[in-house]
Amino acid sequence: MNENTILQVDGLVKRLGGKPVVNDVGFSCSKGEVVGLLGPNGAGKTTTLRMCYGFLRPDSGTVRVGEWDIQKDNDPASRAIGVCTQDETFDGDFTVRGNLVQGCRYYRPKIADRDERVEEVLEQFGLKDFADAKPDTLSGGYRRRLMIARAVVHRPQIVFLDEPTTGLDPEARVLVWELVDSLRAQGMAVVLTTHYMDEAERLSDRLILLKGGKIRATGTTEKLLGDVVGEHVVVVSRTGADLEVVDAWFRERGGKHSVILTDWHVPMGSADLAEFVTSFPDLRYEVRPPTLDDLFLALAKEVAQ
Amino acid sequence: MKGNTLYSPMFHWQSWAVVARHLRVLLLNWHTALVPPIAEPVVLLLAFGVGLGRQMDDFTWNGEPISYLSYLAPGILAYTSFMMAFFQSLFSAFMRMHYQRTWEGQLTTQVRLEHVIWGEALWAASLASFYVVTMCLVLIGFGLGGMLTLNWPWMLVAIPVLYLGSLAFAFVGLLFTATLPSMDHMGLPFFLVILPIGFASGTYFPLPDIKWLHILAEANPLYHLAEGVRLLLIDGTLSFHLPKAIGMSLVMLLILVPIVRRKLRRRIFGED
Numbered sequence: 278m279n280e281n282t283i284l285q286v287d288g289l290v291k292r293l294g295g296k297p298v299v300n301d302v303g304f305s306c307s308k309g310e311v312v313g314l315l316g317p318n319g320a321g322k323t324t325t326l327r328m329c330y331g332f333l334r335p336d337s338g339t340v341r342v343g344e345w346d347i348q349k350d351n352d353p354a355s356r357a358i359g360v361c362t363q364d365e366t367f368d369g370d371f372t373v374r375g376n377l378v379q380g381c382r383y384y385r386p387k388i389a390d391r392d393e394r395v396e397e398v399l400e401q402f403g404l405k406d407f408a409d410a411k412p413d414t415l416s417g418g419y420r421r422r423l424m425i426a427r428a429v430v431h432r433p434q435i436v437f438l439d440e441p442t443t444g445l446d447p448e449a450r451v452l453v454w455e456l457v458d459s460l461r462a463q464g465m466a467v468v469l470t471t472h473y474m475d476e477a478e479r480l481s482d483r484l485i486l487l488k489g490g491k492i493r494a495t496g497t498t499e500k501l502l503g504d505v506v507g508e509h510v511v512v513v514s515r516t517g518a519d520l521e522v523v524d525a526w527f528r529e530r531g532g533k534h535s536v537i538l539t540d541w542h543v544p545m546g547s548a549d550l551a552e553f554v555t556s557f558p559d560l561r562y563e564v565r566p567p568t569l570d571d572l573f574l575a576l577a578k579e580v581a582q
Numbered sequence: 583m584k585g586n587t588l589y590s591p592m593f594h595w596q597s598w599a600v601v602a603r604h605l606r607v608l609l610l611n612w613h614t615a616l617v618p619p620i621a622e623p624v625v626l627l628l629a630f631g632v633g634l635g636r637q638m639d640d641f642t643w644n645g646e647p648i649s650y651l652s653y654l655a656p657g658i659l660a661y662t663s664f665m666m667a668f669f670q671s672l673f674s675a676f677m678r679m680h681y682q683r684t685w686e687g688q689l690t691t692q693v694r695l696e697h698v699i700w701g702e703a704l705w706a707a708s709l710a711s712f713y714v715v716t717m718c719l720v721l722i723g724f725g726l727g728g729m730l731t732l733n734w735p736w737m738l739v740a741i742p743v744l745y746l747g748s749l750a751f752a753f754v755g756l757l758f759t760a761t762l763p764s765m766d767h768m769g770l771p772f773f774l775v776i777l778p779i780g781f782a783s784g785t786y787f788p789l790p791d792i793k794w795l796h797i798l799a800e801a802n803p804l805y806h807l808a809e810g811v812r813l814l815l816i817d818g819t820l821s822f823h824l825p826k827a828i829g830m831s832l833v834m835l836l837i838l839v840p841i842v843r844r845k846l847r848r849r850i851f852g853e854d
Contacts, residue, residue: 293852293853294852330690332689332690332851333851333853334851334853351692351694352692355691355692356692360690360691362686362687362690364683364686365683366683366684366686366687366690367687368603368682368684368687369682370607370610370611371606371607371610379603379606380691382599382602382603383596383599383688383691383692383693384691384692385595385692427687428690
């Protein structure tokens with residue numbers, strides 16, 4: 278754990294209802310770094326995140342935030358953490374400003390310049406005009422901003438964002454992305470989960486791909502795509518001729534093709550692509566670089582198999 | 583589970599931060615929150631104590647003739663401490679846990695589940711005691727009007743005992759909060775707790791001379807609270823009912839705190 282590492286997670290295991298939900302997960306996150314936890318539904322993203330911020334107790338494994346173990350030194354570790362949950366948990370009885378002030382009251386040592394800090398955060402998150410409004414009267418995008426603002430109002434070293442843009446329209450999503458980017462620029466460590474591939478790709482410095490509660494792959498987007506999907510994706514229309522022959526060719530090579538509406542999307546390496554081109558000279562198809570959507574589809578196939 | 587992690591959170595700042603949050607919300611909604619506790623006892627005392635009391639000239643308690651208003655007033659103090667604490671830790675806590683997600687928000691800070699539980703219980707007991715104090719002031723008003731005579735200074739002894747009783751009843755409410763699957767099942771605690779405890783408490787009338795009812799009452803902390811406070815305020819007697827009420831409240835806390843904690847851990851965290 279070097280001096281820039283804010284979060285160090287090792288060997289996390291969690292069973293819920295007798296079933297393993299997270300199994301031997303470990304990763305780290307440094308100052309000014311955004312780490313994305315990615316995976317299909319039920320992959321264990323939220324459970325991992327919840328153990329990281331001390332909401333759930335791991336069956337085994339450790340989470341260190343700065344110099345503190347989240348289980349043994351919960352108080353100082355929690356002081357260094359900010360959390361934006363998937364569901365809206367702001368206090369409907371208070372105004373936007375009241376929520377931020379109330380958020381500060383759940384931390385010790387107290388925030389010495391609390392009122393100034395609240396005004397600063399209202400400004401930073403574009404909430405100044407709604408400071409005296411009740412959160413329920415805000416649009417989805419502003420409510421999400423309030424959730425993130427409350428997560429950072431006490432100046433944590435690391436912030437956990439659980440699907441921060443789920444349910445938001447494209448414009449609101451971009452605004453949240455900009456906020457996350459500004460947190461990174463301030464030197465805050467950020468760990469986020471998301472279903473959105475473009476979000477993971479744009480925001481994360483490093484991705485951790487979870488599948489069935491285990492880490493399937495880690496690295497940059499390009500590395501993950503290369504490792505799990507392949508270098509290229511061939512898109513073949515299922516309405517053309519010779520489909521049985523093409524299907525048989527795919528199956529001989531592992532049958533990793535996904536059906537999306539009327540097309541087959543087939544990940545493959547350069548060697549396979551060269552062979553495919555020579556095998557089907559008259560077939561109409563498109564070759565494109567892999568995306569994180571392909572990654573999800575590939576994972577779903579692995580789970581099914 | 584070590585005892586200190588069960589009971590010591592009662593004194594932690596986080597539990598009191600939860601209490602302070604609820605107090606702020608109450609003060610924000612003071613116009614709706616404060617009217618019922620003042621209006622309710624006045625209406626009750628006027629309707630039952632004065633109205634019904636006039637129809638009962640030969641009302642006796644412990645073999646002595648007594649005005650029905652004097653009998654009713656201490657009982658209502660005990661019943662208020664029970665009902666308000668139970669109601670707060672059941673309905674209001676359930677709303678905060680399930681619908682408003684206030685608990686989830688608190689649990690992402692330095693506040694832990696033990697603090698949320700104790701915060702809810704302490705708040706329920708504090709609010710119930712605030713209602714009790716309000717009621718005491720109303721009773722003093724009746725006294726100043728010449729309608730009621732009680733041993734007023736003993737109220738200062740009754741209030742802390744009632745606070746402890748409220749705290750124990752708050753954990754009964756939290757037990758249901760931890761257990762009930764949805765708001766649709768809220769009738770159950772009324773049927774299982776409020777009805778039998780209220781019925782065998784001697785709040786409104788002395789218990790009839792039925793053996794099984796007295797056996798039931800002996801095991802009812804509200805009965806001992808009501809009788810203890812009544813003896814205190816009417817006769818100025820520190821009866822055996824008060825230590826019984828205190829003892830039963832402590833036993834309830836001893837038993838219920840770990841159960842509530844375990845059930846809520848399972849409910850909120852899904853842990854076995």
